[in-house]
Amino acid sequence: MSTLEVSNISDGTTSVPAGYVVNGSAKAWVNGQDDATVLDSFNISSSTDNGVGTYQYNYTSSFSSSSYSSQSEARVGSSGAHTANTQSNVAGSLIIRCYKVSTNSADDRENMVAVQGDLA
Amino acid sequence: MNLDDFKTHEHLWFRLCYAAQALPKVQSKYRVLFEDPDDLDEPAKVLVPDPNWMAAALHGSVLPDVSSYIADQKTLAEYEKEHGSLEGFNWKDHDPQHPYAEPRGPMTEEEAIEYLVQKDIPPRVWRDYKGNRTIMKIVPVEAIPSNRSYRNAWVISQDEQELEHAA
Numbered sequence: 001m002s003t004l005e006v007s008n009i010s011d012g013t014t015s016v017p018a019g020y021v022v023n024g025s026a027k028a029w030v031n032g033q034d035d036a037t038v039l040d041s042f043n044i045s046s047s048t049d050n051g052v053g054t055y056q057y058n059y060t061s062s063f064s065s066s067s068y069s070s071q072s073e074a075r076v077g078s079s080g081a082h083t084a085n086t087q088s089n090v091a092g093s094l095i096i097r098c099y100k101v102s103t104n105s106a107d108d109r110e111n112m113v114a115v116q117g118d119l120a
Numbered sequence: 121m122n123l124d125d126f127k128t129h130e131h132l133w134f135r136l137c138y139a140a141q142a143l144p145k146v147q148s149k150y151r152v153l154f155e156d157p158d159d160l161d162e163p164a165k166v167l168v169p170d171p172n173w174m175a176a177a178l179h180g181s182v183l184p185d186v187s188s189y190i191a192d193q194k195t196l197a198e199y200e201k202e203h204g205s206l207e208g209f210n211w212k213d214h215d216p217q218h219p220y221a222e223p224r225g226p227m228t229e230e231e232a233i234e235y236l237v238q239k240d241i242p243p244r245v246w247r248d249y250k251g252n253r254t255i256m257k258i259v260p261v262e263a264i265p266s267n268r269s270y271r272n273a274w275v276i277s278q279d280e281q282e283l284e285h286a287a
Contacts, residue, residue: 027133034268036168040145043136045173046240049166052271058240060173060183061133061219062192065210090206091196093240107268119133120211120219 027068028115030057034107053098053105054087061119062092068117074098074108084111091120132184132219136172139182145171146178150233151264153276154241154256157249164274166264169236177235180226188221189239233258254278 008015028043036049048056066089074084087095094115098108152167176182195216199209227235237246237256245256254276265274 030170035264035266036166037147038168038170038172041170041172042140043133044170046170046236047168048240049168049271051163051165052268060136060170060176061131062211062216064212066206067210091209091211107271118212119131120216 023118024116026114026116027061027063027119028057028059029113031110031112032057033110039110050095051105053107054095055098055111056093056095057113058093063115064091064118064120066090068115070094070113070115072096072111072113075110075112076108082108084108084113132182132221135182135223136176139176139179140172143172143175143179146174147171148174148229148233149261150229150258151261152233152237152241152256152258153264154245155253155276156242157244157251157255160253163272164276167236167240169233173236174229174232177227177232178229181223183223183235184218184221185224186235186238188217191217193243 006018009018009021010016026042028041030041030044030047031039032041032047032055033039036047036055038044038047043060045058045060048058050056068089070086070089072084072086074082076082082100084096084098087097089095094113096111096113097105098111100106148169148171150169153164154167155164156162173183195214196206196209199214200206203209237258241256249255257276
């Protein structure tokens with residue numbers, strides 16, 4: 001295997017530091033089901049089904065603090081959940097809650113999360 | 121790709137990048153049921169191992185020893201005890217162990233589940249709880265009910281090796 005060591009990446013017109021690409025990548029992401037089974041992911045060690053519509057994702061490599069950015073969404077399931085919010089987050093994990101719009105928590109068919117931020 | 125090339129002097133996250141490219145996912149045949157002893161009114165929780173993480177655990181040369189996570193949990197607990205919460209905590213002001221700890225060798229699936237219990241379940245469940253009620257069980261996937269109609273009433277059965285719901 002060979003390693004390309006470059007400081008900058010250019011398309012011929014615009015140039016950005018290679019570190020910008022690495023640091024701009026999602027540091028964790030996950031696609032999970034309503035029973036917390038993970039279909040695919042990156043930097044996730046486990047998921048926890050906390051109850052109806054509530055899932056915790058634990059990171060393998062923690063973030064430096066809780067001040068990171070997360071985006072979550074839910075795919076409509078049999079019970080109709082179609083939105084997901086981050087309920088709480090700490091450096092080592094994040095909890096999302098899936099909802100039917102204007103009603104209580106509900107299971108979703110799939111939920112998706114992507115997280116950007118600085119690692120520990 | 122030889123993951124052994126990345127055993128040392130690499131941040132854990134970068135080892136995960138290589139592992140994600142090289143290792144096929146492994147869905148575990150186990151689940152961990154647990155209840156929060158601080159809030160027994162909450163439904164039983166179900167921990168599910170991540171398939172990419174399990175692949176890395178079985179392969180070895182990717183994940184640090186669980187002792188590094190336990191050391192970091194201790195750092196967090198001390199900060200929380202001193203400040204009343206984790207608000208304002210930043211690993212940049214401390215010395216996290218798990219990102220740079222030397223990767224360990226391969227685990228069996230059973231060892232990997234024990235590792236996850238210690239890493240991802242609060243110590244008040246698996247270490248500190250002294251009550252008589254069984255609040256944690258490792259069970260096969262088949263023991264988890266597929267019908268989620270009464271999900272928020274699930275409790276851990278005290279008599280049998282299976283989950284039951286209280287409804």
